Amino acid sequence: MNAGVMLRDFVAWGPDATGPTRAVALMRIGLATMAIVRFGAEVAPFAAETFSELLLGLVFFIFAIAALLGVRARLSIGLLGLTIFLLYGMRQAGLGTAGWNHHHVYLLGISCIFLMFTDCGRSYSFDRWTAIQSGNRVLPEHGILWGQRLIALQMSALYFWTAVDKSDQAFISGQRLEQIFVWSYSGRTLEILLASPMLLALMSCAVLVVEYFLAYAILTRRHRATAIFIGLSMHSTFYLLLPVSTYSATMMLLYLALLDPQSVQKFTKRIQEP
Amino acid sequence: MTHVPTPGAVSRPQSGNLSMLARHIAFGLFAVLIYLGPAPGQIFGSHSPWLREWVMFSGVGVGIPNGRFVVRHEDGAETMHTPLEAADIEQYPLILHYLFENRIFATEHFAHFAAPLCATAPETSSVRFEGSVGTRQGWQALKIENICASSEGKKP
Numbered sequence: 001m002n003a004g005v006m007l008r009d010f011v012a013w014g015p016d017a018t019g020p021t022r023a024v025a026l027m028r029i030g031l032a033t034m035a036i037v038r039f040g041a042e043v044a045p046f047a048a049e050t051f052s053e054l055l056l057g058l059v060f061f062i063f064a065i066a067a068l069l070g071v072r073a074r075l076s077i078g079l080l081g082l083t084i085f086l087l088y089g090m091r092q093a094g095l096g097t098a099g100w101n102h103h104h105v106y107l108l109g110i111s112c113i114f115l116m117f118t119d120c121g122r123s124y125s126f127d128r129w130t131a132i133q134s135g136n137r138v139l140p141e142h143g144i145l146w147g148q149r150l151i152a153l154q155m156s157a158l159y160f161w162t163a164v165d166k167s168d169q170a171f172i173s174g175q176r177l178e179q180i181f182v183w184s185y186s187g188r189t190l191e192i193l194l195a196s197p198m199l200l201a202l203m204s205c206a207v208l209v210v211e212y213f214l215a216y217a218i219l220t221r222r223h224r225a226t227a228i229f230i231g232l233s234m235h236s237t238f239y240l241l242l243p244v245s246t247y248s249a250t251m252m253l254l255y256l257a258l259l260d261p262q263s264v265q266k267f268t269k270r271i272q273e274p
Numbered sequence: 275m276t277h278v279p280t281p282g283a284v285s286r287p288q289s290g291n292l293s294m295l296a297r298h299i300a301f302g303l304f305a306v307l308i309y310l311g312p313a314p315g316q317i318f319g320s321h322s323p324w325l326r327e328w329v330m331f332s333g334v335g336v337g338i339p340n341g342r343f344v345v346r347h348e349d350g351a352e353t354m355h356t357p358l359e360a361a362d363i364e365q366y367p368l369i370l371h372y373l374f375e376n377r378i379f380a381t382e383h384f385a386h387f388a389a390p391l392c393a394t395a396p397e398t399s400s401v402r403f404e405g406s407v408g409t410r411q412g413w414q415a416l417k418i419e420n421i422c423a424s425s426e427g428k429k430p
Contacts, residue, residue, distance in 0.1 A: 015301035016294075092323045098370050106326050114304075146301055153308050161312040161328035170412030179335025179408040187358050187365035242331070243368060 017145040020265035023256050024115060024148055025070070025123035028077050030253040031112050032068035035080060036061075038108065038246045039087065042097050059083055067112070070125020074116050081112030104247035107158070111254060114150040119143025141265070151257040152219060160215035166208050174200030177207075184242060210234055218258050228255055332410065337377025338366070340413060341405010343388055343421070348398040355391060362390030378407050384421045392422035 039060060041047065048054035060083050066076035088109055091100035099105070121127045123141045131138045170176050177200045185191045193199070210230055217227035232252055239248035256264070314320040315327040343360040345353045358364065361376055371377075376387045384403055385392060395401055401421045406413035 011298065014305070015298045098373055101323075103326070103328065103330050110326075117300075146297060150301070150304050150308070153305055157308045157312070158328050160309075161316055162330055164312075164316055165327075165329045165332055168411075170410070173412065175412035176332070176335070176410075178340075179338060179413070180331055181335075182340055182408070183335040183338050183366050183371055186356075187363075247330070 014149045015146050017149050018143060019145050019261035021119050021122040021141050021143050021145075021261070022124065022268050023259060023261045023264035024118040024120040024145060025073075025125060026264070027111075027148075027151075027253065027256050028067055028070065028073060028115055028120040029124060030256070031108065031115065031250075032064050032077070032080060034246050034250055034253065035084060035108060035112070036064050036068070038105070039084075043087070056083075056086070060087075070121050070127055073121025073125050073127055074119070077112050077120060078116030081109050081114075081116065084109035084112060099245070102245070104245050104250060107154075107250055107254075108246065110154060111151055111250070114147040114154065117147030117150065118145050120147075145261060148257045148261070151254055155251070155254055155257070156215050156219050159211045159218070163208055163211035163215060166204070166211070171204050172201070172208065174198075174202075174204045177204045180242070190241070207234070224258060228258060231255065334371045335408040336371075336410060337374075337379055337383075338408045339378055339384075339387065339403065339405060340408065341403060341416075343391055344402050344404060345391070345395050346400050346402070347396065357387070360388040360391040381416075381418050384418050388421055395422065 043053070043057040043060050045054055045057050048057055060080075063076050063080040063083055066072065067080045070076075084105060087096055087100045088105050090096040091098070119139075119142075122139050122143050128138065166172075166176075174197055178194065178197065181190075181194050181200070185193060213223075214227055214231050214234075217223035218231065220227075232255060235248040235251050238244050311325040312327045314322065314325060316329065321327070339357045341357070343355040343357065345355065347353070358366075367374060376383075378384060378387055388401065388403075392401060400419070400423070403416065403418045403421055406415045408414075
């Protein structure tokens with residue numbers, strides 16, 4: 001295949017992507033819910049100590065609820081993403097609460113912003129419901145999806161760079177995983193996992209291989225089904241074994257971005273309209 | 275009755291128009307940022323708060339001792355203590371690891387970590403650590419003598 005054809009295929013897959021919108025609508029609902037779960041208790045009015053914090057909390061909840069319900073969906077999910085990045089930036093500047101500048105917060109924020117570049121309000125939204133109720137022109141459940149492709153690229157890059165970070169002797173030998181387990185499990189039931197350094201080394205190598213594989217495979221049609229199964233299994237394991245906050249749950253939700261939007265549309269139609 | 279246009283009638287990119295060009299440029303810039311953004315920090319060590327690096331959990335366990343604290347009494351008898359026993363905690367707290375104040379980054383921090391043990395050990399005894407401490411490069415083997423005498427256990 002020559003470079004021109006590859007570029008044309010990439011443009012069709014990426015910036016020119018269009019298709020059914022139920023998958024991105026489900027992602028919008030999921031990400032808004034995830035944001036409320038992650039920040040709700042920390043920015044809620046009851047926790048505010050200053051007027052600025054109260055205002056910040058109100059802004060966060062307005063955008064989060066609007067994104068969840070699909071009120072001016074693209075705008076609200078984008079503004080929710082920007083609000084999450086405001087919290088992220090505040091922590092980078094030494095303000096706010098510890099953890100706001102963590103990777104899972106960045107992932108949540110950037111995913112909301114990328115979802116703004118999809119027609120995520122054309123399905124499962126207040127916008128659609130009001131258009132139907134009022135008898136106005138209802139837009140089809142079909143639209144631009146290039147933001148969905150950016151999310152897929154972000155996932156691939158995340159897997160690649162986290163694998164790069166692990167590509168050293170300290171990780172492959174199992175030492176870094178042992179450190180994590182010493183911190184997490186000392187004095188707890190799962191301390192038994194520290195008994196076998198060989199097992200830790202095997203687990204480390206497995207994680208490294210899987211992350212490099214996922215970086216490539218989630219973007220290929222040929223390996224996608226295998227990659228989704230392996231990726232969801234890995235994130236489920238992380239969620240059960242480590243205090244990862246909303247990271248694993250967000251990643252699992254973002255796997256919707258890897259599915260064929262047409263397949264998601266067909267599946268949801270089949271279960272909703274038997 | 276509601277009017278539902280066909281899918282092909284909406285959002286189909288119009289070749290040659292300005293919005294398509296802007297979308298292509300934006301997609302390209304985002305793609306470059308996504309893939310190359312972590313490179314300066316993760317490859318060249320040039321860290322920036324604006325370029326996200328993906329190094330999840332790489333610092334967890336850094337500064338945590340793995341080994342034993344040994345109290346040698348005046349009569350030569352020795353008693354062993356795990357790091358948790360030396361710090362007088364049942365588990366490491368389920369908080370963000372870097373908020374744990376007792377992490378060890380220098381030999382003098384051992385006294386701070388094992389302050390409860392130092393407080394209960396007889397004055398005529400000596401306390402040493404045998405084992406290793408977590409670093410980003412793996413476990414660093416250490417044997418530290420007279421921990422309690424090394425400093426007042428204060429961290430900067």
